[in-house]
Amino acid sequence: MAAATTDVRHTVARVDLDALRGNVRALRSLLEEGALASGRPVPAIIAVVKANAYGHGAASVGSALEASGVAMLACADVDEGVVLREAGIAAPILVFGALGISDLDGIFSHRLTPTISSPWAGRALADAAAARGTVLGCHVKIDTGMNRLGLRHDNLRRTLPAILAAPSLRVDALYTHFATADEPESELFGLQQQQFVAAREVAADLGLRTTHVHAANSAALLRDERVWFDAVRPGLLLYGIVPPPLMTTLQLEPALSLHSRIVAVKGVRDGEGAGYGQVFRAAGPRTLAVVPAGYADGVDWRLGNRGVVLVRGRRVPIVGRVSMDMLSIDVTGLDVSPGDEVVLLGRQGDQRIDVREVAATIGTIPWELLCRLGARIQREYCHRP
Known part of the structure; x- marks a missing residue:
């Protein structure tokens, strides 16, 4: 059931420039409304x-x-x-x-x-x-x-x-x-x-x-x-991110999403471990998938056994430690194959993982997670059709 990896880096950050411009418009509208109410210049x-x-x-x-x-x-x-x-x-x-x-x-x-x-x-x-x-x-x-x-x-x-x-x-x-x-x-x-x-x-x-x-x-x-x-x-x-713990009714949209792909799928038996330190132990037969994204890419080490990603529109857990170049996810019960998309930040189907959620999971702040995205992650800039 295992599949070999390739030398291609599959992890990319997609930056939606239209979302960025939309966020500017939303902020400008807020400033204009406030200025109109107060009688001050915008x-x-x-x-x-x-x-x-x-x-x-x-x-x-x-x-x-x-x-x-x-x-x-x-x-x-x-x-x-x-x-x-x-x-x-x-x-x-x-x-x-x-x-x-x-x-x-x-x-x-x-x-x-x-x-x-x-x-x-x-x-x-x-x-x-x-x-x-x-x-x-x-x-x-x-x-x-x-x-x-x-x-x-x-x-x-x-x-x-x-x-x-x-x-x-x-x-x-x-x-x-x-x-x-x-x-x-x-x-x-x-x-x-x-x-x-x-x-x-x-x-x-x-x-x-x-x-x-x-x-x-x-x-x-x-x-x-x-x-x-x-x-x-x-x-x-x-x-497109509101500083926690604040909230707003502004129509903002995160401009960045983080995507990768499954490069290997394998089964583990009851009681077997996976990854460094073997901090994950399988409770019964499990199916794991390997994703080529690690802490050298800015995926926080603390997400091991705590974080989730999206695969086929479902939330699946990160299991074991996040390594320098890869992580493992538990895809038991899902029909997955090498090449399937994995979303670490962003939307897939009707599910979404945003950077505030990830930061709260590991007790840090959104600023840190965004700024630490590694230089080897390619940024792809897109406009909506």
Whole structure:
């Protein structure tokens, strides 16, 4: 009953660019409705495409988002920004992360918008821009309680004046980042809002006249319209996933699905084990199938004996340990053969496995699972007929 494997990698991630664009439209509709109700301008969308667009593929996703009319893309570092520019993307690109000396050339050569999150970064960027005879537009990050990157909200009178006084810098926006927007019981979310309002008042008192302000990631966008400001920064929502434990009535669709195929089918006898450590033992005769997807592909090791996949429209369990390059599933009672499709994320028939479910199964977060999808998994980009 066994079948030999081939050298072909059968595991692929399919990215539905139409779903991505639909998610942008859904978010824009939400922002328009909120703006109409409040009498405020409609916030712009800064689309977050860091970590290879959350595993979806930054170049193709960034191009689709640019075509959808987002105001700006945002990435983690200069190298990610360079990838976007080399893909032909012309939209403004914000770099969230801290800068090093070696990063500065890329800011100018690839027309990136840096974040100033420390006095050192302000001085280095001011000197680099002055040496090039240009005025560099930048965003200033305010640390309102995350205690990671950013100028401390309560120390701005010492740190901000030199940045504002630099003739080679132009501060185009102020922003902050919420630490607990996805934790409804946390008081820090409200405290950070208050401290950001106070920080903006200090900045204005110091002479900053910009009106561009942004703060809301996906969770904050859903929770509180008061923090939409001039722009919002959705990440996970763009890809059709709601940050747990939050819920929404927005019509979103996951853009990524993960597919593989059965490469071998074999029977095991009562009491026999399978895989490393023999942590699975057959209770009676069972039929197992081998799927060429493992932790080197980003399939979490903890899914062994806990996760499920879809085969012939049915949920079947992952048995034994997830190996580096493959996993085993229990297909007892199903008529399966090598070549049959296996869905690890996505829909098959009337069944669906989404990344929130998988994350909850193993006690992690959707962001981690998406970002860890391996480079050797081919991304296939599709449009609906």
